[in-house]
Amino acid sequence: MSSTTSAAPRTFFGKDAIAFIVLAALILVVFPVALDIFRLNLVGKYLTYAFVAVGLVLCWGFGGILSLGQGIFFGLGGYCMAMFLKLEASSPENTAIQSTPGIPDFMDWNQVTELPWWWVPFNSFPLALIAILLVPTAFAYVIGAAMFKRRVGGVYFAIITQAVAAILTILIVGQQGYTGGINGMTDLRTLLGWDIRTDSAKLILYFVNAVLLLGVILIALFVKSSKFGRLLIAMRDKEDRVRFSGYDVANFKIFVFCLAAAFSAIGGAMFALQVGFMSPSFVGIVPSIEMVIFCAVGGRLSIFGAVYGALLVNYAKTTFSESFPELWLFAMGGLFIAVVMAFPNGLAGIWKSHVEPLLPRLMKRLRPPAIVSAPTKAPAE
Amino acid sequence: MIGDYTYDQFFSILAMQGFAGLVLFSVFVLMALGLAIIFGQMGVINMAHGEFMILGAYVTWGTGLFVTNFAPALFPIYFFVAMALAFCASFTLGVFVEWAMIRHLYKRPLDTLLATWGLSLILQQTYRSVFGAREVGVTLPDWMMGSLPLTDIIEVPINGLFVMALTTLIAIAVALLMYKSRWGKQVRAVTQNRIMAGAVGINTKMVDRMTFGLGCGIAGVAGSAFTMIGSTGPTAGQLYIVDTFLVVVFGGAGSLIGTIASAFAISQAQSTMEFFLSGSMAKVLTLLTVVGILMLRPQGLFTLKIRR
Numbered sequence: 001m002s003s004t005t006s007a008a009p010r011t012f013f014g015k016d017a018i019a020f021i022v023l024a025a026l027i028l029v030v031f032p033v034a035l036d037i038f039r040l041n042l043v044g045k046y047l048t049y050a051f052v053a054v055g056l057v058l059c060w061g062f063g064g065i066l067s068l069g070q071g072i073f074f075g076l077g078g079y080c081m082a083m084f085l086k087l088e089a090s091s092p093e094n095t096a097i098q099s100t101p102g103i104p105d106f107m108d109w110n111q112v113t114e115l116p117w118w119w120v121p122f123n124s125f126p127l128a129l130i131a132i133l134l135v136p137t138a139f140a141y142v143i144g145a146a147m148f149k150r151r152v153g154g155v156y157f158a159i160i161t162q163a164v165a166a167i168l169t170i171l172i173v174g175q176q177g178y179t180g181g182i183n184g185m186t187d188l189r190t191l192l193g194w195d196i197r198t199d200s201a202k203l204i205l206y207f208v209n210a211v212l213l214l215g216v217i218l219i220a221l222f223v224k225s226s227k228f229g230r231l232l233i234a235m236r237d238k239e240d241r242v243r244f245s246g247y248d249v250a251n252f253k254i255f256v257f258c259l260a261a262a263f264s265a266i267g268g269a270m271f272a273l274q275v276g277f278m279s280p281s282f283v284g285i286v287p288s289i290e291m292v293i294f295c296a297v298g299g300r301l302s303i304f305g306a307v308y309g310a311l312l313v314n315y316a317k318t319t320f321s322e323s324f325p326e327l328w329l330f331a332m333g334g335l336f337i338a339v340v341m342a343f344p345n346g347l348a349g350i351w352k353s354h355v356e357p358l359l360p361r362l363m364k365r366l367r368p369p370a371i372v373s374a375p376t377k378a379p380a381e
Numbered sequence: 382m383i384g385d386y387t388y389d390q391f392f393s394i395l396a397m398q399g400f401a402g403l404v405l406f407s408v409f410v411l412m413a414l415g416l417a418i419i420f421g422q423m424g425v426i427n428m429a430h431g432e433f434m435i436l437g438a439y440v441t442w443g444t445g446l447f448v449t450n451f452a453p454a455l456f457p458i459y460f461f462v463a464m465a466l467a468f469c470a471s472f473t474l475g476v477f478v479e480w481a482m483i484r485h486l487y488k489r490p491l492d493t494l495l496a497t498w499g500l501s502l503i504l505q506q507t508y509r510s511v512f513g514a515r516e517v518g519v520t521l522p523d524w525m526m527g528s529l530p531l532t533d534i535i536e537v538p539i540n541g542l543f544v545m546a547l548t549t550l551i552a553i554a555v556a557l558l559m560y561k562s563r564w565g566k567q568v569r570a571v572t573q574n575r576i577m578a579g580a581v582g583i584n585t586k587m588v589d590r591m592t593f594g595l596g597c598g599i600a601g602v603a604g605s606a607f608t609m610i611g612s613t614g615p616t617a618g619q620l621y622i623v624d625t626f627l628v629v630v631f632g633g634a635g636s637l638i639g640t641i642a643s644a645f646a647i648s649q650a651q652s653t654m655e656f657f658l659s660g661s662m663a664k665v666l667t668l669l670t671v672v673g674i675l676m677l678r679p680q681g682l683f684t685l686k687i688r689r
Contacts, residue, residue, distance in 0.1 A: 150679050152676075154491065155426055163623050170664055170665050171665050285619075330502075330506050332499070332502050333499040333500060333503035337499040339495070340489075340499070
């Protein structure tokens with residue numbers, strides 16, 4: 001990260017550094033201390049969506065590319081992880097009662113007698129890890145290259161990514177024998193022999209997830225403060241001018257789209273690990289557009305805002321759907337409309353316009369006694 | 382012989398599958414026409430379009446219920462009343478939504494998308510709270526039931542024919558309205574150059590509102606027609622929204638002919654493939670092809686040359 005500090009020391013050491021420390025303290029110290037393991041696991045689940053939201057800040061907030069298909073990459077990452085876990089859970093000993101032992105149970109139920117070739121790499125953990133990052137990114141590259149090279153953007157891009165999300169869901173649901181269908185991949189037990197369902201494993205996974213998220217945020221901050229980040233914003237506001245200045249706009253867009261996809265994939269993989277299953281209901285149109293609202297609520301221009309947005313909206317979703325299930329869709333719909341009509345910059349925007357101006361005044365009020373008391377105490381002793 | 386079928390049977394199956402495709406095509410056209418006006422002409426992404434359609438379907442269902450209970454004599458013709466009511470309900474809601482929401486967002490199309498998605502969630506939950514989560518079906522009058530035998534094997538259902546006739550009628554009406562009427566001229570003027578249209582004295586705000594309302598109204602009629610072939614649930618609208626958008630984008634936004642042509646291509650491809658493959662694979666292949674073609678030709682099949 002040395003290049004970050006040298007490239008833009010002011011941004012990184014300024015407010016961002018404080019915000020980073022506050023967030024790190026919150027998710028690494030406050031949550032684990034304050035919450036029991038069940039709630040902590042839930043927070044861990046919410047935080048996996050924060051990966052997607054951070055990616056969307058880069059892609060949509062800075063780059064102006066609204067992707068309604070982040071669920072694709074979240075899902076692909078999650079499925080890659082789930083496939084590895086599923087294969088481990090379906091060792092020949094565990095599946096001895098099946099007509100073909102050694103293959104996942106849903107394959108056996110659907111009269112598939114042999115592991116398909118594209119499942120074979122997922123027997124190995126390193127290959128699975130590579131696939132988690134590579135498959136969604138490569139997919140994003142194909143979509144991005146096809147669209148951005150032809151200067152398709154904005155609304156059309158949003159609709160096409162949404163269509164791709166729909167296609168992927170239909171495909172997963174339809175190919176039950178190879179993907180587990182609508183139920184998804186359930187009953188994931190161990191990771192390299194380590195039981196991921198125990199409380200201690202959940203605690204460790206929470207911290208792994210938190211550290212990964214903080215890492216992703218650092219990358220995002222680096223991108224934001226780099227020249228590339230400034231180009232992104234320039235492209236969003238006046239694409240033609242950037243193009244006329246000699247930059248290849250399409251490549252920058254493809255890069256940021258792939259980066260957002262990779263972030264989402266990490267989130268998806270951590271989701272599968274922490275929740276213990278993966279299903280098409282995290283891939284399709286509805287989850288994808290919900291991921292956009294996490295980002296919009298937090299503030300589409302704020303990397304940290306997106307994390308808080310993901311936490312808050314998901315927390316609200318859990319609470320609401322536990323106690324007033326019928327109100328949840330009203331609340332969610334109202335949230336979409338309110339965020340767009342009244343607070344286009346989300347929580348981060350409210351913070352910037354209403355809370356931040358108060359801070360210096362607050363500081364001033366706090367500081368004089370501290371300065372006065374220190375010298376008076378010293379001579380007295 | 383082809384497989385287990387004789388040639389006769391094979392062609393009959395093809396013909397019936399083709400007819401099923403035509404009915405699907407009619408519904409697609411009806412749904413897409415409204416969207417072609419809203420999205421194609423105005424550039425507004427209305428993700429709640431499916432919910433406007435479902436509103437029409439529920440209005441039809443409600444009218445049917447009302448007529449059977451209070452005026453059974455009118456039952457054979459209630460469908461026409463229901464369709465008019467469906468149009469009015471969706472039109473009114475559309476005008477209201479434009480006034481309350483859309484008009485503030487014309488400069489931010491991506492935000493319109495999110496806001497209308499929120500609207501669709503609210504409408505869905507409203508339907509669920511008011512009408513219940515169960516799917517409802519309408520009772521068709523006797524004359525719409527049954528089918529016409531064309532040959533020994535080929536039969537065509539009457540309600541399908543009715544939907545097709547209705548679609549043709551509405552498509553022609555919309556085409557006349559957009560391309561032959563004074564109002565249509567104003568709409569096209571506003572789409573092509575809002576500032577100049579305003580400068581020559583067209584009330585652009587009013588045109589926007591009426592255009593949006595009309596698009597929603599047609600969606601309501603589409604929903605009404607939809608009840609003749611399938612049942613209606615609170616979330617049925619969401620199932621079709623992506624297909625409908627793809628139809629409009631594939632046809633080339635702003636072109637009515639393009640919309641109809643792409644609805645034809647997509648529905649025929651899907652229903653023909655459904656015969657050879659499973660339903661889900663047919664849909665996947667169709668949508669993939671459409672997305673693939675759109676990647677090669679982003680402007681869609683038919684394009685309007687507009688200087689922006």
